[in-house]
Amino acid sequence: MKIFVCIKQVPDSTKVDIDPETMTLKRGGIDSKINPFDLYAIETAVKLKEAHQAHICAISMGPQQAEAAIRESYTLGVDEGILLSDRNFAGADVLATAYALSQGILSLGLPDIVICGRQTTDGDTGQVGPEIAEFLNIPHLAYVRHIVESDDKGMVVEMDMPETVEVVRVNYPCLITVEKGIFQPRLPSFKLKMATKERPIRRLTLADLPDSEPERYGLKGSPTQVIKVFPPKISSERETWQDSSEVLSEKIFAKLNELKFL
Amino acid sequence: MSNIKILPFTGQNIDELLALCPFNAIEKAGDSVEINAGCRMCRICIKRRPDVFVLAEPPRKVTVNKQDWQGIAVYIEHLNAVIHPVSFELIGKARELAGKTGQPVFCLLIGDSVKNLASQLLEYGVDKVFVYDQPELGHFKIEPYTAVFEDFINLVKPSGVLVGGTSIGRSLAPRVAARFRTGLTADCTILDINSNTDIDQIRPAYGGNIMAHIHTPHHRPQFATVRYKIFNAPEKTQSTGLVEHCQIDPSRLYSAIELLEVRRKEKVRSIEDAEAIIVAGKGIKKEADLQMVYELAEKLDAMTAGTRPLIEQGWFDPRLQIGLSGRTVKPKLIITCGVSGSVQFAAGMQGADNIIAINNDPRAAIFDVAHYAVIGDLYQVVPALLEKIRRGGSLI
Ligand SMILES: Cc1cc2nc3c(=O)[nH]c(=O)nc-3n(C[C@H](O)[C@H](O)[C@H](O)COP(=O)(O)OP(=O)(O)OC[C@H]3O[C@@H](n4cnc5c(N)ncnc54)[C@H](O)[C@@H]3O)c2cc1C
Ligand SMILES: Nc1ncnc2c1ncn2[C@@H]1O[C@H](COP(=O)(O)O)[C@@H](O)[C@H]1O
Numbered sequence: 001m002k003i004f005v006c007i008k009q010v011p012d013s014t015k016v017d018i019d020p021e022t023m024t025l026k027r028g029g030i031d032s033k034i035n036p037f038d039l040y041a042i043e044t045a046v047k048l049k050e051a052h053q054a055h056i057c058a059i060s061m062g063p064q065q066a067e068a069a070i071r072e073s074y075t076l077g078v079d080e081g082i083l084l085s086d087r088n089f090a091g092a093d094v095l096a097t098a099y100a101l102s103q104g105i106l107s108l109g110l111p112d113i114v115i116c117g118r119q120t121t122d123g124d125t126g127q128v129g130p131e132i133a134e135f136l137n138i139p140h141l142a143y144v145r146h147i148v149e150s151d152d153k154g155m156v157v158e159m160d161m162p163e164t165v166e167v168v169r170v171n172y173p174c175l176i177t178v179e180k181g182i183f184q185p186r187l188p189s190f191k192l193k194m195a196t197k198e199r200p201i202r203r204l205t206l207a208d209l210p211d212s213e214p215e216r217y218g219l220k221g222s223p224t225q226v227i228k229v230f231p232p233k234i235s236s237e238r239e240t241w242q243d244s245s246e247v248l249s250e251k252i253f254a255k256l257n258e259l260k261f262l
Numbered sequence: 263m264s265n266i267k268i269l270p271f272t273g274q275n276i277d278e279l280l281a282l283c284p285f286n287a288i289e290k291a292g293d294s295v296e297i298n299a300g301c302r303m304c305r306i307c308i309k310r311r312p313d314v315f316v317l318a319e320p321p322r323k324v325t326v327n328k329q330d331w332q333g334i335a336v337y338i339e340h341l342n343a344v345i346h347p348v349s350f351e352l353i354g355k356a357r358e359l360a361g362k363t364g365q366p367v368f369c370l371l372i373g374d375s376v377k378n379l380a381s382q383l384l385e386y387g388v389d390k391v392f393v394y395d396q397p398e399l400g401h402f403k404i405e406p407y408t409a410v411f412e413d414f415i416n417l418v419k420p421s422g423v424l425v426g427g428t429s430i431g432r433s434l435a436p437r438v439a440a441r442f443r444t445g446l447t448a449d450c451t452i453l454d455i456n457s458n459t460d461i462d463q464i465r466p467a468y469g470g471n472i473m474a475h476i477h478t479p480h481h482r483p484q485f486a487t488v489r490y491k492i493f494n495a496p497e498k499t500q501s502t503g504l505v506e507h508c509q510i511d512p513s514r515l516y517s518a519i520e521l522l523e524v525r526r527k528e529k530v531r532s533i534e535d536a537e538a539i540i541v542a543g544k545g546i547k548k549e550a551d552l553q554m555v556y557e558l559a560e561k562l563d564a565m566t567a568g569t570r571p572l573i574e575q576g577w578f579d580p581r582l583q584i585g586l587s588g589r590t591v592k593p594k595l596i597i598t599c600g601v602s603g604s605v606q607f608a609a610g611m612q613g614a615d616n617i618i619a620i621n622n623d624p625r626a627a628i629f630d631v632a633h634y635a636v637i638g639d640l641y642q643v644v645p646a647l648l649e650k651i652r653r654g655g656s657l658i
Contacts, residue, residue: 011285032286061299063287063298064298084299085298087297090264090298090301091264091265091301092299093445094448095439095446099440122468124449124606125448126448127435127436127448129436130432130433130434131437134408135440138518139404139405139519142432156522162429164526165525165527166521166523166524167521167522167525168520171518174518219301222445223443223445223480224447224463224476224478227475227476229474229475230472230473230475232466232471232472232473232608232627232630232631237633238634240629241634241636241638243638245638245646248620248636248643248646249643249644249649250650252597252618253651253654255616256562256595259594261538262654
């Protein structure tokens with residue numbers, strides 16, 4: 001069985017501080033880590049590998065330094081890593097990201113299962129997974145919260161929907177996006193870290209992809225364009241209360257009375 | 263490829279240039295720098311160092327004839343013969359956008375025995391409802407629903423498509439958008455339209471207090487998802503619209519997915535339906551301190567909710583997260599305690615009727631959306647308030 005896991009390197013903080021007036025960064029040198037949601041995707045792959053002797057390949061699109069994310073995935077049980085990195089991939093929106101990842105996957109042959117995280121903490125769209133599935137022309141299941149059983153032809157999974165849990169069987173090849181909590185991600189193994197120290201990370205550039213038409217990638221291949229960024233609108237009718245805690249609580253109390261919440 | 267150009271420079275501190283980019287997309291390349299695949303075109307480098315970074319001419323040529331794509335289409339989501347309220351909210355927005363450009367509003371209704379829902383939609387001033395009513399479509403499955411959506415788009419050629427940011431919408435919309443190789447903007451909080459039918463899609467972005475204004479200038483249809491409760495439901499109007507019954511060949515409805523069971527989850531009271539909500543933010547230092555938030559909520563008959571960091575700490579159930587990656591709420595009253603008011607948080611609550619924000623930092627962004635900006639220490643203000651409520655109660 002062959003499994004691909006899509007992992008992304010994201011800034012190691014929930015917030016990139018940008019001063020809306022000067023458009024400058026408030027903090028430099030941000031550390032990076034594996035998108036936390038993708039740790040669940042890796043764990044799911046490793047659990048499947050333990051059950052079926054699968055081969056797991058992690059794939060990421062990003063700058064050269066995203067190698068660190070792939071290296072880390074080796075310490076969690078991933079067998080092989082691919083980094084899609086090329087100037088032509090820069091400025092990619094959801095469509096161009098998903099297309100590049102699908103091409104990267106395809107260049108190694110269609111696997112049985114592709115696993116994505118629920119969403120990234122920086123892009124936060126949760127849309128890359130379904131678009132990869134479309135480009136690979138395979139079915140996808142989103143919000144997978146539990147794998148009931150799996151064999152070499154397919155698997156039975158539970159999907160977490162707002163009011164229901166849906167239990168479905170899907171045949172391979174397929175793509176799943178997994179929920180936090182599907183499995184508890186393991187900690188990096190020191191043994192694996194030592195054992196995989198020399199393991200290469202394959203870098204794929206545009207020229208290595210089946211479709212190496214630059215128009216399909218990065219900014220050129222992105223139908224959506226950010227035309228500007230701006231600070232959010234400020235509420236105009238606002239009362240500001242700055243006083244002793246005693247007076248402040250009195251004012252809130254009066255307001256709650258006025259609004260008939262007390 | 264990023265279309266940021268690097269001008270020749272000398273005697274610069276390269277590390278300073280590298281530090282400009284929030285995505286680490288500026289890389290050292292010999293004596294100069296280059297933009298790598300991390301670039302999101304946020305243009306911060308251009309703003310800050312126009313002497314080094316400049317915008318090259320966009321490498322664009324128009325590929326689509328916008329005249330061929332007319333109308334705003336809304337995907338109608340429904341469960342057990344009830345239309346999801348987000349669909350009505352989207353119809354309201356679609357009418358507004360279509361009205362500005364003189365385009366029609368369409369609905370796409372997919373399912374089994376759903377014909378009677380179509381007349382409900384017409385009451386909201388929709389021009390045409392396209393109904394695909396077939397036994398194979400009784401339950402949402404990704405391949406058949408995508409096939410129907412594709413059929414609809416080829417038939418109708420809508421300029422814009424609005425889909426609710428629900429579990430189903432967030433699975434279906436990207437799939438269809440990818441099939442047409444067109445753009446999708448997820449979780450828009452503001453939508454407007456230009457006279458050339460380009461939709462202004464605005465959403466919080468980049469993790470900071472920043473809104474991004476996004477266009478899909480050369481592709482049709484333009485896809486956007488919007489969460490429940492971001493827009494208002496429209497008023498009913500006189501219905502003059504039509505229903506068109508469509509059919510798709512069942513051979514195109516194959517799915518590799520087999521539905522085995524649907525289990526109902528126990529229903530929890532959701533914060534989307536609460537009249538009043540007390541929100542705890544990171545200004546609350548210890549889990550034990552949440553006690554005062556709970557007490558205040560109890561006194562006001564309110565629900566409690568949290569910001570993302572508190573959810574991540576496990577202090578609240580994820581269903582109690584307010585914000586872009588949580589729930590959107592529009593209650594009569596919100597009191598935030600120690601919440602900074604990041605744009606992702608505010609996107610989920612700025613529609614509330616009365617926002618009282620307690621924060622000890624006078625520059626906190628939450629005050630930009632608050633109606634009552636309470637500058638003070640929550641550890642003093644909240645207990646004093648509780649004391650007054652306790653006493654007030656006994657005095658009356
Ligand atoms: C893609 C993305 C999506 C996100 N989605 C969400 C989301 O859906 N929901 C969400 O909440 N966040 C979301 N976030 C995170 C968001 O950017 C903020 O990090 C988060 O909302 C901050 O939470 P906070 O206000 O509780 O904490 P902080 O930003 O740390 O603010 C704490 C505040 O408490 C105040 N304070 C401290 N002590 C006191 C005191 N004694 N009395 C009064 N005030 C005090 C401080 O002045 C400060 O303003 C998202 C981030 C990203 C990148
Ligand atoms: N650049 C990337 N490289 C690899 N995987 C990615 C990338 N971007 C997104 N993904 C995958 O797609 C999922 C959803 O991402 P998003 O749509 O950005 O929220 C993530 O959890 C990853 O599994």
